[in-house]
Amino acid sequence: MQEEKIIVGLDIGTTKVCAVVGRMNEYNQLEILGLGHATSEGVRDGTVSNIAKTTEAIDQAITEAENDSQIEINVVNVGVAGKHIKSFRQHGSITLPHQEDEISVTDVDRLTNDMYRVITEPGTEIIHVLPLHYTVDSEEKIKDPVGMAGVKLEADFHIVTANSNSIRNIKKCIERSNLECDQMMLEPLASSMAVLTEEEKEAGVTIIDIGGGTTDIAIFYDGIIRHTAVIPFGGDIITSDIKQGCAVMQHQAELLKVNFGQSMAVETGDTEVVEIPGINNRTPKEISIKNLAYIIEARMEEIIDLVKAELADSGYFDKLAGGLVLTGGGSKLKNIQHLFEYKIGLDTRIGYPTAFLGKSDRSERVKDPKFSTALGLALAGFKALDQRELDRPRSIYQQPTGGETVPKEPTSDRIKVADTSPARGKNIFSDFLQKAKDLLIDDYDDTEDYKD
Structure with missing residues (x-):
């Protein structure tokens, strides 16, 4: 089987639920493999108001997309919207070890990850931490600090929050449809990936x-x-x-x-x-x-x-x-x-979501503004929302992957796709066991040193 990554974008909207199955072709354009949509009756003002009806609409859209693409869908990228969405700016900083010669991607990621610990309003959670600009020591307005020398790294962030119950209800609908959510993305950010150019x-x-x-x-x-x-x-x-x-x-x-x-x-x-x-x-x-x-x-x-x-x-x-x-x-x-x-x-x-679409009969079906969010969610598995991530050297930055799907039982008329996605649950459990093992070894070594 030829290995390839396939991403599914799932737009759970107020009027429709739409699923788009896509992969990148040799011209770095999104090739549409399948499309499914259903009338949405369980979502109000962008927020799930009826679990059963929303799950039913998701099932219908996913089944239609599976039949259209001949690919079994297990993992999806999901959009988040609703009047509960809020955003604010937050400043953060870290002090770098003196022995470090330059700022690395690890340092930048550590500063970004710290922002997920910021206290938000009760009943809300952070869904996006988006860096605006950085400051290295006294030098301000730096777009990307990777590779610079410095002791203190600071940044201003645009933080997006959502109601925890709304997020939980979306995940519940996804789980009841026997799907796994890989990424959750604010819908206008997803749409921007499908319709905006880097020049704009x-x-x-x-x-x-x-x-x-x-x-x-x-x-x-x-x-x-x-x-x-x-x-x-x-x-x-x-x-x-x-x-x-x-x-x-x-x-x-x-x-x-x-x-x-x-x-x-x-x-x-x-x-x-x-x-x-x-x-x-x-x-x-x-x-x-x-x-x-x-x-x-x-x-x-x-x-x-x-x-x-x-x-x-x-x-x-x-x-x-x-x-x-x-x-x-x-x-x-x-x-x-x-x-x-x-x-x-x-x-x-x-x-119109046309700039990143490859030429095919299915692509013609989705060249409509109403599919912008679903297409953007599919593109999110191949592109970074922040261009700075792509500009960094591959040796020090590896873009995260996700949203992969696996084929149904191979038959002569089905697309054969290798499962490139890792076993998420198994990897997390293995990492936990390995960390626990390392801690035990360290404790044992300390005990032996004490005996000596």
Whole structure:
């Protein structure tokens, strides 16, 4: 069997659960092997509210992806979102041994790992520790200190936290689906891996992922993540507004939004109408396209105002040469790009996950903003969120791997894939036994020295 690594991204969203199976081809592009998705009924505002329904949707999406790829899925990378997400900055420092000639990756990792011990609000836990810039002795604003000489290493970090119960519920759904979670990643960070280029991150760019329950924001500048935020409004609240404003059923409101919705009422005609069936054989109802646009525009303006406030609070509003990138299912509303440009005053484009995709029939199926998060989660198994990790010499830094899957029983029509993932439980237990053994040996040696 030819060894290769296969990663599965699992996006557990408010409106859909999506699973993407991918691997890197010889051109360093993501080759899509399988895709599965299901309607999500157990997630509200990005947070699991019904374990059974969410598990059922995960099972359906994973089964569809397995059948499409002919690969058994055991391990997944999962996205995290919801209004419970919070972030803050934290300063940390360590003193280096005097005998060390230069700062190593081990020193940088030790400083980063110390941040996971920072005390957070009760009921929350840290999901990301993202370094901003470093200080070596008195030299500040260092992007990567590896290889420099110094005694004291300091850094400012962007720390992202999530509600512990929300994380626990996601893991419970994953376990009930007989899956293992390898990585958990904030969804806008995952989406950024699929739709942003390194040039945009260097110039300064904001990705705005408009999902069903939330609108997620991530700001990059100088190639580094600088700010994250979650706005508790998304496509679902627009659908709810249409339902109330037009006095229609929920599913009719969703169809009106998707098929006839526009973000700018000025772009619609005064006489355009759409007819929808009446309830229980009642007379069909006519809906004005302009009135529909007014409802959507009002809610989108509210969301945009909150986005603009987050940009202002971040301190990077005037540094976004790359402008805004809209992605997620909500970004497919007609004229939404122009509304963002008009209200915020920055260049805006729609982020399609195409830059890192290899050419194939399956790849064509996922070239849609609504799949950005799932594709980014798959890419997370091959790429580093922080480019500085990839720039370091391979001899002193080895990018962690994860999210690998194994094939089903090999048959003539199945893809044969070697299982490159380590036995996680066995390795952890073996490491524990080895450390215990080393401690016993040290104690025995100390006893013998004392006897002598």
